[in-house]
Amino acid sequence: MKKLIYILTACVALLTSCAKESDYQSLENTEYEKLAPADTKYTYLKVLNLTPGSPVVNYYIDGVKFSSALSSSGVENAGYGYNGLYPDFGYAAVAPGSHKLTAKIIPTATVDKNLEVLNTTVSPEAGKYYTIYTTGQYSATNKVLGTPFVLEDVRPALDTSKIFVRFVNLCNGLPSIDIVKGAAVTDPKIITNIGYGQASPWVAIPNVGNGTAPTIPLWYLLSATGAPIFTTVSNSTLTKGRAYTIYARGVIGATGTTAPTFTYYTTFYY
Structure with missing residues (x-):
């Protein structure tokens, strides 16, 4: 079944307990635009903050707020920090063409509130999907999100019997990586030699087994030596x-929240 993307075409103020009845009626009559997947009227974006040490920010397209973290106080007090994904499921739609993408620290931050920490230009094409990954390392002496890595998300021919994966290497200092599917590091590789700032094509995981959501064992190996990054398999x-x-995100040699980590998000689905 095709998924439809709904875009709110009217700006709705935050409702309070003293809202008038007419306010609620206006919500009932709000118009939505229904879009088929890859409608060329728009381009479709996700933003993933992979800058270790990043403050909490919100994103703007051509000066207009793009991300939609909610506020419970009437003052913007939420946003996207390190490893924050917007939107967390699906994509946000904007007009295709060249846009200025910026990020600012939320105004309720205790340090550097409203500071612009990203200013770049993106040029997504009509009907296409993209994920924008921030890079670099944020610090008191380097108060910027690194130059974004923009990856077109080419939709694979999805099949309800298959699981597709791709790998993006954005862990600072991490060399090229292979991925093995299986209980042992010597099992077949499904992705090979992906260096920093690179992404693999989509691959269908072989022999996924029975059930709707099987557990998939994955090993992450150094391409140059075949040595596993972690001592146990990742299920x-x-x-x-x-x-x-x-x-892959984080900083090689770091511990705590910026330690090297491998994780995943759903990019496409039925």
């Missing part, structure tokens, strides 16, 4: 009929 529960982006 991921993935759903058939979906395509997942696995990504």
Whole structure:
């Protein structure tokens, strides 16, 4: 079944307990635009903050707020920090063509509120899907999100019996990586030699087994030596009929929140 994307075409103020009845009636009459997937009237974007140390920010397209983290106080107090994904499921639609993408620290931050920490130009094409990954390392002496890595999300021919994955390497200092599917590191590789700032094509995971959401064992190996990054296999529960982006983030040699980490998000689904 095709998924439809709904775009709110009217700006609705935050409702309060003292809202008038007419306010609620206006919500009932709000018009929505129904879009078929890849409608060329728009281009479709996601933003993933992979800048270790990043403050909480919100994103703007041509000066207009693009991300939609909600506020519970009437003052913008939520946004997207390190490893924050907007939107977390699906894509946000904008007009195709060249746009200025910026990010600002939320105004309720205790340090550097409203500081612009990203200013770049993106040029997405009509009807296409993209994920924009921020890069670099944020610090008190380097108060910027690194130059974004913009990746076109070419939709694979999804199949409800298959699981697709791709790999994006954006872990600072991480060399080229292979991915093995299986209980042992010597099992067949499904992705090979993906260096920093690179992405693999989509691959269908072989022999996914029975059930709607089987557990898939994955090993992450150094391409140059075949040595595993982690001492134990990574087991991921993935759903058939979906395509997942696995990504590496963090800083080699770091511990805590910026330690090297491999994780994933749903990119496409039925």
